[in-house]
Amino acid sequence: MLRLLWARQTGVDDAFRLQRAESTRRVMNLELSKTFVVERRHEHSITTLDLDPVEMRFMISADSEGLISIYHMNRAWDKPFHSPAKSCPAVASISGTNPNNHKFMVQTVQWYPHDTGMFTSSSFDKTLKVWDTNSLQVADIFKFANPVHCHHMSPIATKHCLVAVGTSNCRVQLCDLKSGSSTHTLYGHQKGVLAVRWSTRNEYLLATGSEDNQVRIWDVRKASAFLFSLDQHSHDVSSKPKQRACNTAHNGHVNGLCFTHDGLHLLTSGTDHRLRLWNTATGEHVLVNYGKVRIKRHVNLKFCISSGCSPNVAFVPTDSNISVLDIHSGQLLHELVGHYGIVNCCVYHPLFQEVYSAGSDCNILVWTPDLGRCSEADDAEDGGTKNGCSAFQDTWSCSEDEG
Numbered sequence: 288m289l290r291l292l293w294a295r296q297t298g299v300d301d302a303f304r305l306q307r308a309e310s311t312r313r314v315m316n317l318e319l320s321k322t323f324v325v326e327r328r329h330e331h332s333i334t335t336l337d338l339d340p341v342e343m344r345f346m347i348s349a350d351s352e353g354l355i356s357i358y359h360m361n362r363a364w365d366k367p368f369h370s371p372a373k374s375c376p377a378v379a380s381i382s383g384t385n386p387n388n389h390k391f392m393v394q395t396v397q398w399y400p401h402d403t404g405m406f407t408s409s410s411f412d413k414t415l416k417v418w419d420t421n422s423l424q425v426a427d428i429f430k431f432a433n434p435v436h437c438h439h440m441s442p443i444a445t446k447h448c449l450v451a452v453g454t455s456n457c458r459v460q461l462c463d464l465k466s467g468s469s470t471h472t473l474y475g476h477q478k479g480v481l482a483v484r485w486s487t488r489n490e491y492l493l494a495t496g497s498e499d500n501q502v503r504i505w506d507v508r509k510a511s512a513f514l515f516s517l518d519q520h521s522h523d524v525s526s527k528p529k530q531r532a533c534n535t536a537h538n539g540h541v542n543g544l545c546f547t548h549d550g551l552h553l554l555t556s557g558t559d560h561r562l563r564l565w566n567t568a569t570g571e572h573v574l575v576n577y578g579k580v581r582i583k584r585h586v587n588l589k590f591c592i593s594s595g596c597s598p599n600v601a602f603v604p605t606d607s608n609i610s611v612l613d614i615h616s617g618q619l620l621h622e623l624v625g626h627y628g629i630v631n632c633c634v635y636h637p638l639f640q641e642v643y644s645a646g647s648d649c650n651i652l653v654w655t656p657d658l659g660r661c662s663e664a665d666d667a668e669d670g671g672t673k674n675g676c677s678a679f680q681d682t683w684s685c686s687e688d689e690g
Contacts, residue, residue: 433456447463
């Protein structure tokens with residue numbers, strides 16, 4: 288750490304290298320927080336989480352009985368690292384007493400990417416609902432003929448307000464929040480769609496995963512929106528449309544998709560217990576061996592990828608643990624152990640390098656960097672400091688002790 292500080296001060300190093308190094312160090316030293324507790328509001332399995340992308344202060348959760356809760360993460364920038372943190376309170380809930388609540392399992396919740404005044408939820412009750420956060424009333428509702436498995440809004444879109452919706456039907460619906468109607472339908476999958484994800488690089492690029500073992504890439508601006516399907520047996524996308532339309536990305540249902548922060552790669556998961564990494568520009572299968580990943584969910588799996596680290600890592604729910612995997616080498620770095628049931632979802636906080644997870648034990652757990660271990664890593668990197676002083680300790684007190 289001290290070497291990186293000196294390099295940045297003297298201008299001999301990249302200005303962002305210190306930030307990447309510190310973010311990486313914190314991510315590699317995650318542990319279950321002993322002081323940061325999220326208030327328990329759910330009595331049934333929690334199926335989905337989302338952190339607001341604007342202020343990163345509010346988190347939303349939903350469970351298998353339709354209950355939706357909103358939490359204030361209660362983190363202050365000026366709070367010192369060693370001060371005890373208060374529990375994160377639930378500031379609002381949508382339960383059975385609300386006449387507009389979902390009647391069955393909520394599969395996905397998502398904040399509106401540009402404002403915390405609105406969020407969306409989708410459920411097995413065949414609806415996608417748009418909520419006003421302040422009044423907790425439904426601002427709009429989209430009804431479908433089949434149960435909804437997932438939905439997603441583009442995190443970077445400025446020219447459209449489309450919500451991609453995957454249902455047990457083989458079609459992908461695109462709903463426009465501005466007009467309040469379904470604009471068009473994407474045809475091509477042969478079975479139900481379990482995962483949809485907009486690119487983090489191109490606001491018109493959409494990836495979908497299905498029970499037909501396929502992952503398809505679409506450009507929603509085109510009349511024939513289908514660009515190509517990903518092929519696990521090839522390093523490159525076939526130039527023949529008939530061949531590329533029958534490619535399979537997994538040997539089981541594709542239940543999870545996640546783009547890297549720069550949008551250059553797509554990570555997919557399947558019920559064949561495999562993760563695969565793809566080049567989003569060419570569709571090339573990047574041959575990374577993640578080993579067998581214990582994925583038991585046959586519905587949408589919510590995993591996440593870190594940002595600002597080197598290398599970036601994926602946090603993937605596996606049984607009752609969360610596997611931390613290097614996305615480019617496939618190496619299992621460590622596992623986060625703490626849940627008493629199956630983990631269904633996890634989200635990454637890019638400012639604090641924290642992970643929030645939830646599952647069938649009805650708890651939301653917070654994984655924070657162990658700053659003590661970070662300090663030990665700093666000492667080892669810098670060759671140690673006199674009397675064990677590190678970058679996180681007061682060096683003046685060490686000098687006084689020597690005297």
